[in-house]
Amino acid sequence: MNSSEAPAAPEHRNVILCCDCEGTYEQLRRVHRVFQRAQVPANFFFVGQTAEAMPDLVREIARHHQCESHTYSHPNLRRLSYTEQRHEILRGRQVVEDCIGRPTRGFRAPMHCMNRDTVRVLNEESFVFDASRLYFRYHMGKVEEINPTWFREWMPLYEWIGLRPRTAFRLFRLLTRLKRTCVLPVHPHYSGKTPELARALLWFLNDARRRGIRFWYIDEWLKATRGVPLPERGPDEPFLSTGGLVADARGSAGMAPPSASSSAARLAAPERMLSR
Numbered sequence: 111m112n113s114s115e116a117p118a119a120p121e122h123r124n125v126i127l128c129c130d131c132e133g134t135y136e137q138l139r140r141v142h143r144v145f146q147r148a149q150v151p152a153n154f155f156f157v158g159q160t161a162e163a164m165p166d167l168v169r170e171i172a173r174h175h176q177c178e179s180h181t182y183s184h185p186n187l188r189r190l191s192y193t194e195q196r197h198e199i200l201r202g203r204q205v206v207e208d209c210i211g212r213p214t215r216g217f218r219a220p221m222h223c224m225n226r227d228t229v230r231v232l233n234e235e236s237f238v239f240d241a242s243r244l245y246f247r248y249h250m251g252k253v254e255e256i257n258p259t260w261f262r263e264w265m266p267l268y269e270w271i272g273l274r275p276r277t278a279f280r281l282f283r284l285l286t287r288l289k290r291t292c293v294l295p296v297h298p299h300y301s302g303k304t305p306e307l308a309r310a311l312l313w314f315l316n317d318a319r320r321r322g323i324r325f326w327y328i329d330e331w332l333k334a335t336r337g338v339p340l341p342e343r344g345p346d347e348p349f350l351s352t353g354g355l356v357a358d359a360r361g362s363a364g365m366a367p368p369s370a371s372s373s374a375a376r377l378a379a380p381e382r383m384l385s386r
């Protein structure tokens with residue numbers, strides 16, 4: 111797309127939550143509940159085996175969040191041949207799409223490990239965006255990149271040095287102060303490992319919202335900042351008509367609507383807000 115047509119990047123601070131899902135049912139459910147309580151949107155990257163193991167929970171999450179794929183069995187793709195990668199990526203996508211009953215658009219490589227064969231498959235199979243890049247840089251072709259700001263919550267380290275759970279999320283808080291836009295990874299097997307950790311995640315999200323940070327779905331962010339066309343939404347697909355702000359009809363989330371002058375507010379016509 112002609113860059114002159116792309117809307118200007120929003121001026122406020124922004125967070126994109128990318129949730130990698132290869133944990134247990136309880137861990138995933140905890141993180142989902144936290145997102146619901148905080149009323150924030152997220153992109154969930156499901157491993158195919160997770161969708162097979164807990165389809166009801168995955169479908170429930172899909173009612174509230176955007177869902178993407180994260181391979182079928184979470185291997186290190188760099189150790190696989192092109193053909194093996196292709197099988198992992200496509201089978202993973204197919205299982206997730208069969209489970210949620212709608213197309214996915216994005217991909218994240220397990221452990222952020224990819225190579226040129228990964229990029230080739232993503233291009234051949236028309237993935238819209240990739241949220242993997244952290245260590246390795248590739249020319250991504252037609253695939254949009256959305257690069258993580260940080261690689262993980264890294265709970266084992268905090269546990270090892272004996273810090274309280276909330277301390278783990280102070281790092282996220284610091285990142286959102288340092289950078290205008292943060293793409294933050296959330297892993298249920300870290301953030302949802304215990305109720306205390308989940309409460310700490312909720313503390314971070316509520317604090318971010320109090321500070322006026324806006325949360326985005328990836329494709330809506332790409333539309334707002336790079337002019338990438340938004341795909342048609344299915345009737346059951348969540349869509350942030352508020353351009354990154356999530357608010358319910360009663361405004362109980364405590365967030366002001368975006369000002370009419372904000373670039374985010376001039377996005378596509380209102381369709382559907384994140385439901386409770």
Ligand SMILES: [Zn+2]
Pocket residue numbers: 130131132180184219220221
């Ligand atoms: Zn993963």
